[in-house]
Amino acid sequence: MIEKPGNKHFLLKPLQGGSLTHVTATFESLYGTIESSWEQTNEMINYHFVVPVNTTASIIRPCGERDFKKPAKEFKDARYEDGRIVFEVGSGEYNISIPNLVEINAMVD
Secondary structure (H helix, E strand, O other): OOOOOOOOEEEEOOOOOOOOOEEEEEEEEOOEEEEEEEEEOOOEEEEEEEEOOOOEEEEEEEOOHHHOHHHHHHOOOOEEEOOEEEEEEOOEEEEEEEEOHHHHHHHHO
């Protein structure tokens, strides 16, 4: 059963790691350009998403439990699952920043 055919709904699941400090990706869908990018600094990871008009996206990204509060206020359906925040967004442009847990944990150790 197809609930939302042809890129009307899509998944963005950015993963950072290794020696990469930033990534940008685009996809030309039937409804417009889908964009996803992230940039990592010592303190923060900044995410940028563009969801075309008349589409929706599920966003899944790493997040510590203590850092869940801010996104949960911004996105009413946000939930915390296994070290990730999961939420759905409609068309628009989004910028989200969370603390860089890898760098913070390295400083604590």
